[in-house]
Amino acid sequence: MSQQFNNKVVIVTGGTSGIGFATAKAFAAQGACVFITGRRQSTLDEAVSRIEGKVTGVRGDMSQLGDIDRLYDAVQKQHNHIDVVFANAGGGEFAALGAITEAHYQETFDTNVKGVLFTVQKALPLLRDGGSIVLTSSTTSITGTPAFSVYSATKAAVRSFARNWILDLKERRIRVNAVSPGVTETAGLNDLFGGGDQAEGTKAWLAEQIPAGRVGQPEEIAKAVLFLASDEASFVNGVELFVDGGQAQI
Known part of the structure; x- marks a missing residue:
């Protein structure tokens, strides 16, 4: 196992499940000192116990x-x-135009946009010159999805952050990139699709639309994040890297 992140200090928000957990685990496996966040202490404690290496959990929204x-x-x-x-x-729920409430809008934008903005801004005094920022966007940043317009708009905003922040941080040589997962096997996705057989049926239908013929795994997204954060991506800046089995390209 490579140790390219040995003793590097890495922040992973939303690190208790799904993509965040897989990525925190991958960073820790490569020697990083990882800090993960989660809203619920019990879930956070469980995640920390399942990650081998140097990991600290900090409860927070x-x-x-x-x-x-x-x-x-x-x-x-x-x-x-x-x-x-x-x-x-981040996260989101379905709500079609005509049924969108102020609470739905506020919660989604606060979590996915406000949260990302201030997570990054407040890190800047500690972030080393030449460091790396990776944002989680989504294939919904460029594609339409029924009843998902508010979530999609937040992810388009996140992608836009990457384009603009590379200019704000140019003098400090801090790279900012966005990773955009497609349909990925996570507990959050299963909940979004209604759980149980309904979720499995929806994922099976979506897999038929993906050129790779299947949904993604959190570990596959994690590999892309580690690449973007690593020195191997030293000349990669401001991109949106789709990790979606080719879905966004058709």
């Missing part, structure tokens, strides 16, 4: 600025810098 401050306070108790920020925490 990244849509709340005070919780973000608490995250970086916890980092500073152990380290004086950050090398990588993976701003991954």
Whole structure:
């Protein structure tokens, strides 16, 4: 196993399940000192216990600025810098135009846009020059999905952040890239699709639309994140890397 992130300080928000958990596990396996966040202490504790390596859990809701401050306070108790920020925490629910409520809009934008913005901004005093930021966008940033317009708009905003922040951070040589997963096997996706047989049926139908012929696995997204965060991607900046089996290209 490569140790290219040995002793690097890495932040993974939304790191208790799915893509975030798989990515935190992959960073830790390569020697990183990983900080993960999650909203529920019990879930956070379980995730930490399942990750081998140097990992610290900090309970927090990244849509709340005070919780973000608490995250970086916890980092500073152990380290004086950050090398990588993976701003991954996010989520969404279906709501068709005509049924969108203010609460749905506010919660989705607070989590997916406000949370990403301030997770990154508040990391900057600690983030090393030449460091790396990876944002979680989605194939919905460029494709239409019925009853998913609010979530899709938030992910388009996240993708736009990457394009603009590379200019704001140019002098510090900090790279900012977005990873855009397609349909990926996670507990969150199963919940979104109604769980049980309904979720399995929906995923099977979606797999037929994907050139690779299947849905993705969180570990496959994690590999893309680690590439974007690594020195191997030293000349990759501002991109949206689709990890979706080719779905967004057809």
